[in-house]
Each structure stands twice: as structure tokens, then as C-alpha cells.
Amino acid sequence: MARERHSLGATGADQRHGSSWGALFIWLAATMTASTIPLGGIMAQAFPGAPFLWVMLAASGCFLLVGIVSIPGFVYGLPTMVVSEHLLGARVNRVISAANWLSQVGWESVVLVIVIYIVRSLLFQGEVVYPVSATLIALAVSLFANFTVPLLGYRAIVAAQKAGAVLLMLFSIVILFHVPLKASLLSTRTAVSMTTLREALGALSLGLMGGALSWTMFASDYSRFTRADTPLARVAWAPAVGGFLGSFVILFVSVALYQAGGVTFGRDGIAFPRGMFHSEVLYYGFCLFAIVGLLASNFLNAFSSAFSLAVTLRRDLNRRLSTFVDASIGTAMAIWILFYAPTFLDVFETFLSLLIIVAAPWTGVVVVQILGDLLGRGLPPDPASWAEGRRLRAGVLVIAIVASALFSSNPLWVGYGAHALGGVDISPLVGFALAALLAVVVRLAGGASRPASVEPAKADAPPPVA
Numbered sequence: 001m002a003r004e005r006h007s008l009g010a011t012g013a014d015q016r017h018g019s020s021w022g023a024l025f026i027w028l029a030a031t032m033t034a035s036t037i038p039l040g041g042i043m044a045q046a047f048p049g050a051p052f053l054w055v056m057l058a059a060s061g062c063f064l065l066v067g068i069v070s071i072p073g074f075v076y077g078l079p080t081m082v083v084s085e086h087l088l089g090a091r092v093n094r095v096i097s098a099a100n101w102l103s104q105v106g107w108e109s110v111v112l113v114i115v116i117y118i119v120r121s122l123l124f125q126g127e128v129v130y131p132v133s134a135t136l137i138a139l140a141v142s143l144f145a146n147f148t149v150p151l152l153g154y155r156a157i158v159a160a161q162k163a164g165a166v167l168l169m170l171f172s173i174v175i176l177f178h179v180p181l182k183a184s185l186l187s188t189r190t191a192v193s194m195t196t197l198r199e200a201l202g203a204l205s206l207g208l209m210g211g212a213l214s215w216t217m218f219a220s221d222y223s224r225f226t227r228a229d230t231p232l233a234r235v236a237w238a239p240a241v242g243g244f245l246g247s248f249v250i251l252f253v254s255v256a257l258y259q260a261g262g263v264t265f266g267r268d269g270i271a272f273p274r275g276m277f278h279s280e281v282l283y284y285g286f287c288l289f290a291i292v293g294l295l296a297s298n299f300l301n302a303f304s305s306a307f308s309l310a311v312t313l314r315r316d317l318n319r320r321l322s323t324f325v326d327a328s329i330g331t332a333m334a335i336w337i338l339f340y341a342p343t344f345l346d347v348f349e350t351f352l353s354l355l356i357i358v359a360a361p362w363t364g365v366v367v368v369q370i371l372g373d374l375l376g377r378g379l380p381p382d383p384a385s386w387a388e389g390r391r392l393r394a395g396v397l398v399i400a401i402v403a404s405a406l407f408s409s410n411p412l413w414v415g416y417g418a419h420a421l422g423g424v425d426i427s428p429l430v431g432f433a434l435a436a437l438l439a440v441v442v443r444l445a446g447g448a449s450r451p452a453s454v455e456p457a458k459a460d461a462p463p464p465v466a
Contacts, residue, residue, distance in 0.1 A: 031243050032166075040251050223235055
């Protein structure tokens, strides 16, 4: 069945039954997951003087970029990495796709480890078993769930993730009324200084690493199933609004929990003490729906990463087989993280950095191309029209990736730019901004000439370029 394969071709009209409201809830569910909890903790730990409210609003607002990148998927019915192939060319895009797949498999292993930590915390709080046994039991339970969840099927998993995300959001909001909120989390007034600015940029960069800029390379994977008669504005606003709501709420709760001691970091990873939740119902409910959401999100991460693998291999893939491959590799990496990695946070930051060094510049190039077309004559009727200028766009991407790496600060290296800023990582901001700026210059210099578009193809769009 077509639905059971990761197809590189255009989505047919018979498969386009999704609505903009459905897409909104998919993005709400995708972002409202407990994988953000370590991110919020690192943000609060590394940048205690940052204006958190403004930072979280800005980071969540950047999901508008995801909405913009989702437009070609809707118009042409193609997955994101195939759209990228039209923009950058097959050779360059295969490298980008391979890097994207590897980073996503790594991220899936990080998510699996977070599930293990939550299950272990539940066993600790219940005083059921000793610490070592708790880790092994949590590992066994989590691995069993990670391999069996895909058997439920795509629709059932998406439905479960949506329900789990809404319930997790409700539990999170209730938790905020029971956790003491620090003034730094709510303040809208901030004294302007170089230190504050540096911390704000560092915190914003972290928010973008684990937020909007980590999702743009999958934006069209879901919009391609939206009904062809949906207004273009709704297609773009669905991921923007859904991503904003999910990202802001879970990021706010993550910082609040860390500041209140509801989440702790140590040599043994992450712990979720029950004391700060003030209610067993809140604690167990939050943990339960966090686990459900994480397991479902890992399946959907595998769903999206498989498109990158399919582009890399240049062949359609069986959906369940590719998910099993991802789960197997993720399991091996999760075991390494648990028992051999220096610390979980080092691994967490490393995977975020490796993902964003490519994703941020890529987003800058793609967003400029899409917006430039939309504000001009509209998207071309055939994405093959983007062939002109591929080399220049690829050159811009390479330059921005190098610049992004120079401003990256992670356990593997500290770039010259990050070192000059006292170790603060602003690689996503530099990568996106430089790529967007150079892409605009290239576009203006080339005159952005191409034939005027006609009504966008809603289905049965051209196949990927050779």
C-alpha cells in the first residue's frame, strides 16, 4: 500500500485528506513533548540572567519559518528533502539528506534515553527497586515499547500523540500553579547590557536548536497530505500556530521545573523528583503522558528521517522496515549514552549542535527562495524551474555552514566565534541570518528571472529531479 511506503513521488489526490486544523494539532503534538525538558534546564542553567519570557516568545514565534517551508510540500505534494533536491541539486542534497538522517537517528536515541530516565524516576519514587535494577528495568520496558509502538500504525500513533500532547499541556498548565515561579521567568523588563544581550542570544539559540530550526527540514512531510482546496495561508499558519503553542508551553514549564527543582541533572542523567509536583496525580499524570508523547514522537521522527534516507538511497522505503532500522540504531546509541557516554547533557548538546549547523543555513536559503517567489510571481508550476541558480544556492549554503560551525560551542569543539563570545553558542542565528542575507544578494544579483507561474499543482506533481 502507498501509505506503508516512504515515497519520493508526489502525493496523489486520493491521499490528500488532511485539514489545516489537523496539521495544527500534529505540530502541537510534535512540539509538546518532554524532550524539551533538558533543553529548558540547560537554558536556565547556562543563562540565568536571560530574559526568559521574551526569549521563549521569540523562539516559539520562529515556527513561522516552519510554516513557510511547508508551502512547497502542499503545492507540489513532495516531501521536504525532495523539494530541497530541486533547490540544491541531487549531489549536494544527498549529502544534506544523509547528514539529516544521521542527526535524526541520534536524536531518536536521545529521546529514548529520556523515556528511560522518566521510567527510572517512577521506579525510584515508588521505591520499587534499587537504582541499578531500576535502570535495567526502565531500559527493558522502554526498548520493548519503542519497537512495538510502530505496530499500531501511523494513524493510531498520530491520534495517541495528539491526545497525549493535549493532556500533557493541561497537566503542565496545572503544574505551573503549584510550582513557585521565579521573577526572572515572568519579567518583561530587562536592563540592557552586553552581558544580558549575550545571555539572551545564547538562550534564544538554544531555543531555536531544539525548536523551530530543528523542524524546518521536515515541514513539507506533513503539508503534502493536506486537502488541495485548502487556502495557502492556512497551510502556512497551521505549523506556525501549532508549533508556537506547543513549544512555548513546554519550554516555559521546563525552565520553571528546573528552577524549582522539579528536574535535576547529575552524573546518572536526569531525575524527576516527585516532591515539587505537590500531587501524586500531577506527577504520575505528567510522567505518563510524557512517556506516551516521547514514544509516539520517536515513531514520527523516524517517519520523517526515513524521507532523508530515501533521498540518500534514491529509492522508496518500506515504512515499518525503515522505522525498525531507526529503532535498532537508536537502541545501540541509547545503550552507549546510558553506560558509556561522559554525561547525558554532553550528548544532548552535541546532537543539537550537529543538527543545527546544517539545518539553520539550509532554512535561510529555502525560506528566501520561497518568500521571494511568493512575493514575486508566485511559486513556479514546476519545481524543476528552480534548476537555475542551484550552484549559487549550494555555494551560499556551504559558506553559511562553515560560519555556523565557527560560532558553535559544544563538547566536540568551540569555534573561534563562540570563543570570542565567551563560549556562547549562537550558531543557529549566524547560520540562518548569513544564509538568508547571501541568498537575498544572489537573488537580487540574478534578477530572480523565471517564467510567471500558473495555478500551483495540488497533486500528481512532477517527480524528483534525476
